[in-house]
Amino acid sequence: MHDERSHPLDALVLDVYDELSAEARRALHSHLSDCDSCREARRTLASARDLVAVPRAPGLDEARVEELVRRATQARPAPRTRRTWLVIGGAVAATLIAAIYLVPSRSEKHGDSSDARAINSLTLLEQPASQQRLRGIMEGRPVLTADRRVSAAFVRTLRTDPSPNVRLAAIDAFESAPSASAFDMEISAALADERSPAVRRALIDLLEALGSPPARRALEQVQRADPDASLRARASAALTRLARGDADAHP
Amino acid sequence: MRIRSHSMLSVACASLLCAPAMSAQEPAVDTVAVRNVAPGPRTLVIVRAADASIHVVGAAESAVAARMRRTSGDNRAEPGTLRADHNADTVLVTVARPQRAPFVLDVSVPRGVALRIEGANGGPVSVERVGGPVELTHSNGKVTLANVVGYALVATSNGGITAQLDSLDRNAASSFITSNGNVVLTMPANVRATLTIDAQLPIESDFPLRAEMGGPAPRVGARVITEHIREGGSAIRISTDNGVVRLEVRR
Numbered sequence: 488m489h490d491e492r493s494h495p496l497d498a499l500v501l502d503v504y505d506e507l508s509a510e511a512r513r514a515l516h517s518h519l520s521d522c523d524s525c526r527e528a529r530r531t532l533a534s535a536r537d538l539v540a541v542p543r544a545p546g547l548d549e550a551r552v553e554e555l556v557r558r559a560t561q562a563r564p565a566p567r568t569r570r571t572w573l574v575i576g577g578a579v580a581a582t583l584i585a586a587i588y589l590v591p592s593r594s595e596k597h598g599d600s601s602d603a604r605a606i607n608s609l610t611l612l613e614q615p616a617s618q619q620r621l622r623g624i625m626e627g628r629p630v631l632t633a634d635r636r637v638s639a640a641f642v643r644t645l646r647t648d649p650s651p652n653v654r655l656a657a658i659d660a661f662e663s664a665p666s667a668s669a670f671d672m673e674i675s676a677a678l679a680d681e682r683s684p685a686v687r688r689a690l691i692d693l694l695e696a697l698g699s700p701p702a703r704r705a706l707e708q709v710q711r712a713d714p715d716a717s718l719r720a721r722a723s724a725a726l727t728r729l730a731r732g733d734a735d736a737h738p
Numbered sequence: 739m740r741i742r743s744h745s746m747l748s749v750a751c752a753s754l755l756c757a758p759a760m761s762a763q764e765p766a767v768d769t770v771a772v773r774n775v776a777p778g779p780r781t782l783v784i785v786r787a788a789d790a791s792i793h794v795v796g797a798a799e800s801a802v803a804a805r806m807r808r809t810s811g812d813n814r815a816e817p818g819t820l821r822a823d824h825n826a827d828t829v830l831v832t833v834a835r836p837q838r839a840p841f842v843l844d845v846s847v848p849r850g851v852a853l854r855i856e857g858a859n860g861g862p863v864s865v866e867r868v869g870g871p872v873e874l875t876h877s878n879g880k881v882t883l884a885n886v887v888g889y890a891l892v893a894t895s896n897g898g899i900t901a902q903l904d905s906l907d908r909n910a911a912s913s914f915i916t917s918n919g920n921v922v923l924t925m926p927a928n929v930r931a932t933l934t935i936d937a938q939l940p941i942e943s944d945f946p947l948r949a950e951m952g953g954p955a956p957r958v959g960a961r962v963i964t965e966h967i968r969e970g971g972s973a974i975r976i977s978t979d980n981g982v983v984r985l986e987v988r989r
Contacts, residue, residue: 617873617891618871618873618889618891618910618911621891621911621913622909622910622911625911625973649875650873650875650891650893651875651893651915652873652891652892652893652913652915652975655893655913655915655975655977656911656913656975659934659962659975662961662962683877683893683895683915683917684895684896684917684918685893685895685915685916685917685977685978685979686915688917688977688979689961689977692961693961696961717917717979
């Protein structure tokens with residue numbers, strides 16, 4: 488049995504990031520051998536460490552992630568855009584340790600932290616069951632444009648998730664996001680890859696709502712070359728409405 | 739849920755195929771069966787077959803049985819065409835080699851299992867008396883589900899969706915999407931649900947629907963609307979084109 492004070496929490500975090508001395512590691516692992524809760528905490532911390540590696544959509548490089556975050560958050564107050572691995576790890580660790588050891592009811596009292604929500608979302612989006620990934624979309628939706636990890640994971644979901652239902656949920660999330668236009672290039676690229684007619688239709692509608700130059704180019708491509716006549720017609724109607732809106736705005 | 743090893747149990751089992759759900763006596767191209775499959779939602783049964791009409795029925799037996807027959811009537815036996823793999827809590831039924839012509843796949847599963855069907859370019863797909871959650875991805879075929887418990891995720895194209903939902907898990911989302919056809923959901927009279935529906939769709943509902951209150955007013959041209967049955971509850975997404983949405987009370 489161990490009371491809370493005897494759990495070597497700092498050492499657990501350092502061990503996960505491979506920053507313990509050999510002697511300290513031996514002592515920690517000796518403790519781990521008979522402490523179930525610390526073993527569980529270490530497993531959780533290791534999962535969190537893996538999660539903070541930003542999941543990548545195909546063709547989404549680090550510079551593009553930075554650009555997405557900058558554009559998505561420029562209208563929002565004081566975003567934290569440049570964190571080191573250690574700071575992220577510390578924040579994750581603090582959240583997890585608080586959740587595991589300290590005050591399980593604290594989040595109920597003060598509302599979920601964005602980090603906890605983001606981590607939940609990222610974890611769920613990695614699950615093999617579609618239902619879990621749908622929950623990941625719902626969980627991450629409120630922080631979609633504020634958290635770069637969630638943004639990148641949603642883009643990846645939109646482009647690669649095997650379930651059309653999950654991809655459609657991601658489209659719904661992007662549409663309701665406050666700065667969805669920041670993702671117009673990724674959403675346009677998703678349209679080119681998408682195979683489900685129902686999801687393609689939703690993407691066309693979303694691109695019309697965005698109305699940006701990349702969105703219009705993607706719509707023009709569908710209008711010109713999509714094998715599905717109903718989708719060509721939908722893209723054409725969307726472009727007509729956008730042009731009409733332009734004319735009304737600049738008579 | 740991934741199958742990590744392949745303890746192949748491709749066992750032709752004529753006796754199992756005599757279950758009430760599969761009582762037709764016509765000859766089959768191939769049959770497989772897996773015994774000792776636990777009933778209940780911890781067991782996942784995956785049925786993967788392209789160019790097939792798929793009919794899945796829940797039965798009292800603790801076994802998964804599948805029978806394949808041709809629509810052309812040429813049902814000369816071809817052993818080894820169907821394959822069944824059983825690993826831990828997952829059973830995977832697949833068609834081992836490509837087929838020259840459309841065929842019918844009849845599958846019997848224990849009641850209450852989680853069911854995943856991955857079809858493509860087949861005829862109709864139906865699921866009845868399973869009494870568990872269903873995930874179904876298909877194309878060019880209508881989908882009919884009865885006795886769903888928990889949730890349903892359905893995506894198809896060029897075919898309507900009819901689903902009888904016996905009970906819905908409040909914490910699980912359901913989603914029904916097709917590119918062409920009606921979506922008809924039958925639910926218990928006391929259901930609580932929050933529906934997200936493509937904005938342009940006609941809705942015929944036995945349930946009083948209440949537009950979302952307290953959120954931002956829907957913007958003009960919004961792609962989706964949100965409606966509540968009672969005070970809201972299980973999330974249900976409905977998307978179709980060229981069809982209507984009907985919400986019926988289960989009698």
